[in-house]
Amino acid sequence: MVEQLETFNQRELASRMTLICSIGPLKPTSLEFDQEKITVLDALDEVAVPEKLREEVYKFYPHARIAQIKEGGNFPYLSRSEELNMHLTVHLRKHGYVLSNEEKRSEKLEEAEESGEDEEEEDKEEDKEEAKELSEEK
Numbered sequence: 001m002v003e004q005l006e007t008f009n010q011r012e013l014a015s016r017m018t019l020i021c022s023i024g025p026l027k028p029t030s031l032e033f034d035q036e037k038i039t040v041l042d043a044l045d046e047v048a049v050p051e052k053l054r055e056e057v058y059k060f061y062p063h064a065r066i067a068q069i070k071e072g073g074n075f076p077y078l079s080r081s082e083e084l085n086m087h088l089t090v091h092l093r094k095h096g097y098v099l100s101n102e103e104k105r106s107e108k109l110e111e112a113e114e115s116g117e118d119e120e121e122e123d124k125e126e127d128k129e130e131a132k133e134l135s136e137e138k
Contacts, residue, residue, distance in 0.1 A: 020048050020049065035061050035062070035063035035064050036063050036064070036065075037095055038061050038063075038064035038065070039064060039065045039066075039067050039087065039088075039091040040057060040058070040061060040064050040065070040066050040067065041067050041069065041076065041084060041087055042054065042066060042067070042068050042069070043068075043069045043070075043071065043072035043073060043074075043076045043080075044068050044069065044070055044071070045070070045071045045072065045073060046073070047073060047074050048074050049074075065091070067087040067090075067091070069083050069084065069087070072084070
C-alpha cells in the first residue's frame with residue numbers, strides 16, 4: 001500500500017484522506033434508481049474505510065448485489081484489477097450492457113446472413129488474393 005500512496009501527489013492524497021476522515025451518515029438522494037442495478041464492491045482485508053461506514057452502505061442499498069474481493073486493500077482497482085474487472089463485467093452483462101463473445105459471434109453471423117454474405121466464401125476469396133499476390137512477388 002505504501003507504494004500506491006507514493007504515486008499520489010499532495011492534492012490527490014489530501015482529497016482521499018479528507019473523504020476517508022469525513023465520517024457521517026449516508027443521506028438519501030433525490031435521484032430515483034433501481035437498487036437491484038447496483039453492485040457494491042468490497043475488499044475483505046484491512047481497509048481505511050471504517051466498518052461503520054461499510055455497514056451503512058449495506059443498509060442504504062439493501063437490494064444491491066455485494067461483490068466481495070478477498071484481498072485488495074484501499075485500492076482494489078489497482079491491486080486486484082483483474083478480479084475487479086471480472087465483477088464489473090458480470091454486473092454489466094447482468095444488466096445487458098456487455099455482450100459475451102458467443103453473443104458477438106452470433107450477431108456477426110446474423111448480420112452476414114442478412115446482408116447475403118457468406119463468411120466462408122469471403123475467406124476463400126481472401127486466400128485466393130493472397131496466393132495470387134505471393135505468386136506475383138516470386
